[in-house]
Amino acid sequence: MSAPSSAPTLIAPSAAASDLDGRPRTYEVRTFGCQMNVHDSERLSGSLESAGYVRAAAGEEADVIVINTCAVRDNAAGKLYGTLGHLKSRKDVHHGMQIAVGGCMAQMDKQAVLDKAPWVDVVFGTHNMGSLPNLLERARHNGEAELEILESLEVFPSTLPTKRDSAASGWVSISVGCNNTCTFCIVPSLRGKEKDRRPGDILSEIRMLVDDGAIEVTLLGQNVNSYGVEFGDRLAFGKLLRAAGEIDGLERIRFTSPHPAAFTDDVIAAMAETPAVMPSLHMPLQSGSDRVLKAMRRSYRSERFLGILDRVRERMPHAAITTDIIVGFPGETDADFEDTLRVVAASRFSSAFTFQYSIRAGTPAATMPDQVPKHVVQERYERLIALQERISLEENQRQLGREVRILVSTGEGKKDAATHRLTGRAEDNRLVHVEVPAGSAVPRPGDVVTAVVTHAAPFHLLADSPDGAPLRVRRTRAGDAWDRAQAESCAVPAVPAAASGPRPVSLGLPVFRVGE
Secondary structure, X not given: OOOXXXXXXXXXXXXXXXXOOOOEOEEEEEEOOOHHXXXXXXXXXXXXXXXXXXXXXXXOOOOEEEEEEOOOOOHHHHHHHHHHHHHHHHHHHOOOOEEEEEEHHHHHHOHHHHHHOOOOOEEEOOOOHHHHHHHHHHHHHHOOOEEEOOOOOOEOHHHOOEOOOOOOEEEEEOEEXXXXXXXXXXXXXXXXXXXXXXXXXXXXXXXXXXXXXXXXXXXXXXXXXXXXXXXXXXXXXXXXXXXXXXXXXXXEEEEEOOOHHHOOHHHHHHHHHOOOEOOEEEOOOEOOOHHHHHHHOOOOOHHHHHHHHHHHHHHOOOOEEEEEEEEOOOOOOHHHHHHHHHHHHHHOOOEEEEEEOOOOOOOHHHHOOOOOOHHHHHHHHHHHHHHHHHHHHHHHHOOXXXXXXXXXXXXXXXXHHHHOEEEEEOOOOOEEEEEOOOOOOOOOOOOEEEEEOOXXXXXXXXXXXXXXXOOEEEOOHHHHHHHHHHHHOXXXXXXXXXXXXXXXXXXXXXXXXXXX
């Protein structure tokens, strides 16, 4: 099988991107799922804008609604079809509205999406995101639904145009697919075997993002630390971290997600010795029981997992480590669950994404005997949540009095408007809400604020000014990029005319820019 193309994918203007009167049609992309889905949605948005569509304004009903789906959990289907049911009533009164469904659920359900929701116009899979504009045009021209599901990847998604949600941060996919065979996971059958991008292509994309104003990137892969196995270099991921850290202007590097079985000391060394790599690590545990880990086909055991955390903290004492945990996997006993509690207590995670196991059709675990009763799973889940929240609070309380550098976001906190705080992420990825004292300079999204932690809660930190002293703000290129984007979207002009001009939709590689 040939490797996916890494050449930039150019999206041609589409006749379906405007109405008969020439008005550009609007779009909205709704994302269900993980960081990979978020990254894919930026590519879908970029492809649509390259074809001539424009993003719908907040509160405005779009002419085209794209749902980028997840299939990891059983309730994903209920969420998708519930959303489609609601959209049908909107489509009935919105002349010309089109609905497209893509992503993992589309890859899995295929024709079933159209059978259950015949008002959907386009169904496309994980391997052909770039065909969305053409499929919308064909569906509009032919007056019937279009279904296109490829079984293998033809082009890397990162070669598609992208419309980033953040001027300061960018997602960079280093691989697609997965070679693991975890019994609870449907992802390998939907995204295929792992395919690695060449290091030069990845570094070129990072440089392009930095040239466009980004100061932070997150490297994405289903198993980032197996990167390089496909082209014969088992140390490639550590080398990639070091090489990315040499890119001028790149201040923060993150990655997700590694697999404990393949996590090696050369990666720990690269993290500790590369200043731009942030002291944060997401290390999925899934279970603390060795017996359950074996049933899950997770090729590590709890002792190895804890040893990795010890070595990471030895090199990076202030690293914040997060995890994923599944409660109630088939056959999990009380003793198995107690093992999970033991490992969680020893791991001292700053936070954890905890899930109640649910049957996922098409996975080996779905047909395993000894499915755990729902009420038992719920009780264990609540105990785990209580333990982790206590640990998260204790770990956050250890941050009190620490000086942190916060990359200001466009707002991740629900109450920021009421409290007049700004929100961002510290270097260890903790969420921090920052008070803006009266008379202080107001940082822009993408600027960096240095502040002292004054309050801790399980899921966030506060950095208030007890004496009303002004914020210490470092204005950045990312903040400048945010200013330009605001000016170009008819918000408050903030840059000289010489620095303005149309902001192009960017491509996955820096060779071309749409509009140049």
